[in-house]
Amino acid sequence: MTMESAHAPHAGRKGAAPTALRRSATSIHPPRRPRAERVRPAVRPRRTRRHPGAAPLLAVDVLAALAGTAALPALAPAGGAADALTTGPLAAAGPLVLAGPVVAGLTVLHARAGLYRPRLAPSALFELPALLGRSAVVWCAAAAAVAAAAPRHALGWAALATAVCLQVVLTCAGRGFVNQLRRRAAVRHPRSTLVVGPLAGARQVATALQGRQEYGLRPVGLADPGQDPEAATGPLPVLTSHEDVRRAVIQNAVRVAVFTRPPEADERTAALLRLCHDHGCRLWLADPAGTARVTGMRVARTSGGADGPAGADHVWGYAAQLLLPRPARPVERAVKRLMDGLLALVALTLAAPLMALCAAAVRLADGPGVIFRQERVGLYGRPFTLLKFRTLRADEHESATRWTVAGDRRMSRVGSFLRKSSLDELPQLWNVVRGDMSLVGPRPERPFFVTKFADVHPGYEARHRMPVGITGLAQINGLRGDTSIEDRARFDNHYIDTWSLWQDLWILARTAASFFRFRLGGS
Incomplete structure (x- = not known):
């Protein structure tokens, strides 16, 4: 079901030169204390606002839209927009009946156009075409709504054009004022x-x-x-x-x-x-x-x-x-967690007889101690206890610092079969149910090797941005056992950067297909 981590010797082939690990003498500040010999917790990404500092620009757009709407009765001829907004069917909503739809429409269109994003060299005049075009679209839509609700009181073209121009002029003036204040603040701070x-x-x-x-x-x-x-x-x-x-x-x-x-x-x-x-x-x-x-x-x-x-x-x-x-997609991530829990529970139920047989075989072949527990590093560097069927009797320190036990003479035929077939990973379904792991994600590694690989490969720590998994993109591409750590980290980060629910299902299907190919091939 899963594939083991890459081979350790490959970790030092690229980027492992002494100068790459040496701390530069030109650091801005010297280190306050020696680096601790433990896994450094990964930084949880700070939640970034989609439009930082957008409040002043949004306020300018709202005030300009309100001013344009308020001026409609004075701009429209008698019996037209003036009656529609004061004595017509729209009077119950007040003279600024169009303000809400206009403000909402402008806010959405301006946000989609990136007009609230920070700029290094902002210019209100340069934004004028974008502001004018979107304002015209919103006002035309509002005029069409008024004409549909009260045909006798439709807004005239002259009043509509004047309201659009008035709003755009006020918007540009307000944005120019905000930009000037920001430039002065930037120079001071x-x-x-x-x-x-x-x-x-x-x-x-x-x-x-x-x-x-x-x-x-x-x-x-x-x-x-x-x-x-x-x-x-x-x-x-x-x-x-x-x-x-x-x-x-x-x-x-x-x-x-x-x-x-x-x-x-x-x-x-x-x-x-x-x-x-x-x-x-x-x-x-x-x-x-x-x-x-x-x-x-x-x-x-x-x-x-x-x-x-x-x-x-x-x-x-x-x-x-x-x-x-890229968007955090919290709904999709919640669906991923729900999907993991449900599929893991179903898999545990269906695999219970097989797991019982594996446990009995391990007990008869290797004695007491069917389940092997080992500390691994999970999401944001948090440690957790990973569960596996024991395939080799080894002391705790050796298992934490020895890279691989493949080919070890102490491994019985049962242990060798469990490892080759990945049946020893079945207890990790319980880790998925508990929330320690996901079905799909970067494979978890031991703290000793996480520290070692993070020093050599800068992208290795970034693997912890996503919950670790039983299988992953690197594994279905053959990166298991004696393979490159650098390639493994690159595949894991690519999976995280392009993650989707469909990709998870595709990886699970590929993993299941590879397992059945192994079973049919009699390996």
């Missing part, structure tokens, strides 16, 4: 910023930010995971290891991270993006070459595409786009 990417480009972007205070971003360091620590010199500290970046983000209260190339360019950069996101940083991509698919993130765009407001943002000429976390 700049936010600590980390620039991530190849050293040459990162220095150029950092220099631009230092020379233009209106952006409100104060660079405190550069992060280049591929840079040689001995060659990383300059006015700003250069961080060359994952641990240095983590410490800098925490100790310097970094709130913004600017990437100078798409984070999917390599796994180390993608790992830094996940780290910054988990610590609540706002993420920007300043990449003049364009923005491809970003691992675990999505590029903020407006309905106007690259030519819209989002595509025109920049850092002193360097094209910049906001990176947003």
Whole structure:
């Protein structure tokens, strides 16, 4: 049913050079104490607001819509909109009967267009076409509703156009005022910023930010995971290891991270993006070459595409786009947990006779102690006790630090069969029922190896963003036993970044198919 972790020797083949594990001498702050010899709990990603700082802009839009609606009786000729809003069938709802639908429609359309998202170089005049187009759509819809409800009191074209223009003018003026206040606040209170990417480009972007205070971003360091620590010199500290970046983000209260190339360019950069996101940083991509698919993130765009407001943002000429976390989809995750519990209970019921036979075989072949318990690392680095049928009698310390027991002479034929058929994993269904695990997810590992692999592979800790599972994407692709840890971590992170309920069902079907192929093949 499941496949074991990758082979340990592969873990040191790539990225295990001494310089990669060495702490850079250019860290922003020195470590306060030596790193503890235990698993560092993974950071639970902070909940990010979809439209941070949108309240002032939303207030401006609401007030402008109210002003446009209130001016309708004065703009419309007698017997037209004035009667419709004061003495006609709509009078019971008050003179501002259109205010509610207009405000709601504008809010939805502006949010969908990204007009409430933060900007590095905001401009109310640049947003004018987007504001005008959406306002016209909303007002035309409202006028159509009035004409359908009271044909005799339909809004005239002149009154409608005047109301739209009045609202757009007020909206632009209000947004311009808000932008000016924000620029002044940004100059007075700049936010600590980390620039991530190849050293040459990162220095150029950092220099631009230092020379233009209106952006409100104060660079405190550069992060280049591929840079040689001995060659990383300059006015700003250069961080060359994952641990240095983590410490800098925490100790310097970094709130913004600017990437100078798409984070999917390599796994180390993608790992830094996940780290910054988990610590609540706002993420920007300043990449003049364009923005491809970003691992675990999505590029903020407006309905106007690259030519819209989002595509025109920049850092002193360097094209910049906001990176947003993919939707958390809490409903789907709740469905996943419910599905896990129900399927695990059904599987436990159906597999009870088989599990009884396995337990009896282990008892007769290897003596007392049918169930093997071992500490593993789960969601956000929390430890839990994993259950398996015992296949080898070994002491607790050896099982926690020895990579694999495959081929061990102490393993009986029963134990070897259980391991090859993955029947020894059946007790983990109870871990799924308890909520320690999921049916599909990254395979859990022992604390000793989690610490070891996290030091060598920056993306390894990111596997703990999702509940661990009995099987996963890496396992159905053959990454079990003596295989690469780096490949395993890459597949696990890809599963998390592209997770869906259908993908879980597909992985379960592939796992079941591989199990039956084993049974039919008589392996």
